[in-house]
Amino acid sequence: PVSAHAFQLQRRSAKREALRPRRLGKPHHAQGRKAQAEAHSEAEMIRRPMSTQKINRRTAIKMTAAGAGALVISKDFLKAQEAAAPFGPQFSRLESLTTGEWWKRPGNNGKPAPRGRKGAPPSMNVPRDQVVAFAMYTHQNGVLKLSAQLFPLKPGEKREARLELQKPGEEWSVAAKAEVLYPGWDAHFRIEKWDNSKDVKYRVCHGEKAKFEGLIRKDPKDKDEIVVANLSCNSSRTTGPRTEIVENLKRLNPDLLFFGGDQHYRHTEHTVGWVEFGLQYREIIRDRPTVAIPDDHDVGHGNVWGESGKRSTIPGDADGGYKFPVKYVNQVQRQQTSSLPDPVDSKPVNRGIGVYFTSLNVGGVDFAILEDRKFKTGPAGKIPKMGPRPDHINNPKYDPNKIDLPGLQLLGPRQEKFLADWSADWTNAEMKGVLSQTAFCGAVHMHGGPRNRLLADLDCNGWPQTPSRRALTLIRRAWAVHLCGDQHLAVVVKHGITDHGDGPYGFTGPALVNTIYGRWWHPLNEKPGPNPVPNSPLPWTGDFKDGLGNKISMMAYANPENRADEKKRADGFGIARFNKKNRQVTFECWPRFCDVREGDKAQYAGWPITVDQAANDGRKVAGWLPELRFAKGERPVVQVIEDETGEVLYTTRATGNRFQPRVYSKGKHTVKVGAQKPNAKTLKGLEPKAKKAAGKLDVAL
Numbered sequence: 001p002v003s004a005h006a007f008q009l010q011r012r013s014a015k016r017e018a019l020r021p022r023r024l025g026k027p028h029h030a031q032g033r034k035a036q037a038e039a040h041s042e043a044e045m046i047r048r049p050m051s052t053q054k055i056n057r058r059t060a061i062k063m064t065a066a067g068a069g070a071l072v073i074s075k076d077f078l079k080a081q082e083a084a085a086p087f088g089p090q091f092s093r094l095e096s097l098t099t100g101e102w103w104k105r106p107g108n109n110g111k112p113a114p115r116g117r118k119g120a121p122p123s124m125n126v127p128r129d130q131v132v133a134f135a136m137y138t139h140q141n142g143v144l145k146l147s148a149q150l151f152p153l154k155p156g157e158k159r160e161a162r163l164e165l166q167k168p169g170e171e172w173s174v175a176a177k178a179e180v181l182y183p184g185w186d187a188h189f190r191i192e193k194w195d196n197s198k199d200v201k202y203r204v205c206h207g208e209k210a211k212f213e214g215l216i217r218k219d220p221k222d223k224d225e226i227v228v229a230n231l232s233c234n235s236s237r238t239t240g241p242r243t244e245i246v247e248n249l250k251r252l253n254p255d256l257l258f259f260g261g262d263q264h265y266r267h268t269e270h271t272v273g274w275v276e277f278g279l280q281y282r283e284i285i286r287d288r289p290t291v292a293i294p295d296d297h298d299v300g301h302g303n304v305w306g307e308s309g310k311r312s313t314i315p316g317d318a319d320g321g322y323k324f325p326v327k328y329v330n331q332v333q334r335q336q337t338s339s340l341p342d343p344v345d346s347k348p349v350n351r352g353i354g355v356y357f358t359s360l361n362v363g364g365v366d367f368a369i370l371e372d373r374k375f376k377t378g379p380a381g382k383i384p385k386m387g388p389r390p391d392h393i394n395n396p397k398y399d400p401n402k403i404d405l406p407g408l409q410l411l412g413p414r415q416e417k418f419l420a421d422w423s424a425d426w427t428n429a430e431m432k433g434v435l436s437q438t439a440f441c442g443a444v445h446m447h448g449g450p451r452n453r454l455l456a457d458l459d460c461n462g463w464p465q466t467p468s469r470r471a472l473t474l475i476r477r478a479w480a481v482h483l484c485g486d487q488h489l490a491v492v493v494k495h496g497i498t499d500h501g502d503g504p505y506g507f508t509g510p511a512l513v514n515t516i517y518g519r520w521w522h523p524l525n526e527k528p529g530p531n532p533v534p535n536s537p538l539p540w541t542g543d544f545k546d547g548l549g550n551k552i553s554m555m556a557y558a559n560p561e562n563r564a565d566e567k568k569r570a571d572g573f574g575i576a577r578f579n580k581k582n583r584q585v586t587f588e589c590w591p592r593f594c595d596v597r598e599g600d601k602a603q604y605a606g607w608p609i610t611v612d613q614a615a616n617d618g619r620k621v622a623g624w625l626p627e628l629r630f631a632k633g634e635r636p637v638v639q640v641i642e643d644e645t646g647e648v649l650y651t652t653r654a655t656g657n658r659f660q661p662r663v664y665s666k667g668k669h670t671v672k673v674g675a676q677k678p679n680a681k682t683l684k685g686l687e688p689k690a691k692k693a694a695g696k697l698d699v700a701l
Helices: 004-019 032-047 057-063 075-080 243-252 270-285 326-337 412-424 465-477 596-602
Strands: 132-140 143-150 160-166 173-179 186-192 200-206 210-216 225-231 256-259 290-292 358-362 365-369 431-435 481-484 490-496 505-508 542-545 551-558 572-579 584-591 609-612 627-629 637-642 648-653 669-674 681-686 696-698
Touching: 132 200, 132 210, 132 270, 132 290, 132 358, 143 160, 143 200, 143 210, 143 270, 160 186, 173 186, 186 326, 225 243, 225 481, 243 270, 243 572, 243 596, 256 270, 270 326, 365 412, 412 431, 412 465, 412 648, 431 572, 465 648, 481 572, 505 584, 584 596
Parallel strands: 225 256, 256 290, 365 431, 431 481, 481 505, 627 696
Antiparallel strands: 132 143, 143 186, 160 173, 160 200, 200 210, 225 572, 358 365, 490 505, 490 551, 542 551, 572 584, 584 609, 637 648, 637 669, 669 681
8 A cells, every 4th residue: 555645646646747848750752840849749749647638529539549441449458559658757767668658768779788697688679660579379179379478569550460361272361450558569379169170371461561470380189299399588688689599499390389387587678678589589489389378487476475466565576466557468468378268167266367378289288377476375474484595495494394284385276276177188189288387396406606506496386385286296196297497407296295296297497598597316325216217327316305305306307517618507598399100208418519310329317217107106106906998999088086084196198098197095986987088987995906907898889
């Protein structure tokens, strides 16, 4: 809440700013005093509060920056479209390079923008036939969703974009029109009754000349292997193209791009950072489905614990919540996630911050897309402080149980329910995976520098421990792997929920460009753990506990060799190959400056790693239930439940018309079977035996 005195001070400050003389510059053409007067008039309309302006036909036309045939727009858009500070006077620096008279600002007016620790951003003042920067899309269940990002528009330019399609054997035609939103300069399209069985060319157009073209791929359901690129952490200190990454990705030809967050590090200039990201990767984005989800730096934080949308009020934001206005947070999410399938539970969190957690099926691999920041509790004021910051722990004698307190949240009840439902629904799915921002453990020892050892970092998903293990249990139910980024250190781990190795695999990809922050895996005793990976070229694999007490089995890691050398920073990208035929997942880890045509020898040491789908549940087998035999050609969904506890052990799709369930205790079990969900037939009271002695059951659906 703002006091009455503070509110009056804000009003006076805003009034002084509005009345301050502005240097508007000279007109480019010899139009004399009339042009200068019109410029002053338009600038005055922008500065003056809406309530003091007299609205007539002439001023309305000017203020909508439109003429004959202009898009009909809402009153809210009319008020906001040219606002110099759309987030209020307290946050006037937000989006300063893309709002108000943005074309007059350094960086856009021919003069360099202030750099600070970041590289200079690209100019937003581009030729007007290039104002459509990029577009990305997904399609599922007969719905195509496509988002376009434009460069900022100028007064007089129509705030409308068109989506045009060229279906096989047909001419180009306009499929939809959309308002270009402000602030943000983004436009979003939704096409119902989409036929995903054909490739379709598209182009997003603005005006007569500006366009961005691409291809909407058909769903690759006939492919045996679905390839996913695992991408995150795209440093803004290193500007310019990402040619070396894009060309390698083109050669690998992924079916899905997953950008897991930190698409840029420009914090208060999301539109500039998002456009810059799009320019760097649009040659690979334009012709395949893309998932982009924002992480902390995208919304202007160093770290973020969303705590269901509350406002953060302390330096470092460890009290939980967001420090920038709701309008800004929602804009970031709108620009990055509007092309995702509709959220499964669209109710906003506190203060009206939207949600986007959902699922996406690509070629028979069903991905849960999570928000592992938005609902997470902030540590400050909730747990004892045990380091220089509320989120860092350095005391080697601390008890991890003292920070694993009742009521702390990670995914939150809504996303946990979603995961439980998703794990049981195998509609048109052969395999499953989970996509989110960061790892469900702290598989890091050194932070920021090779000698800066940190025991525990509460920014990772390994804390709070109890809800973290609940999440891993739900992921294990689907025999799913987890893909993420954020950590600036590529690792593959096998999680342990109760015992080492009993949980799913997690692949944290490397930073795309690692000039922000380095991390290292380096056990204090410099020895491998129990059960190291056989014949690994890496010295420190095996079973460990992270600094939060979570059990992990380290399979591979890619430490920076020399962060002063651009080619030795351990950056690059990950690839996950989902082989539906043999039910295996292969993880690949490629250095930024490698040539993928050289094959596996070009990957980081320790990769590739191939795991069986069923190995995502690593619990010790206590026995086997009868082999289930189905009619020829049937490959139903099978769910196994432990009767004593009522726990769903797992749900999966059979690879053929036979499936023998394994169980982890000696008591009775229930098996449910169905074509897409386990809802057609229930078999009760099944007791485990040795595999060959368990017998067989014919099951008719």
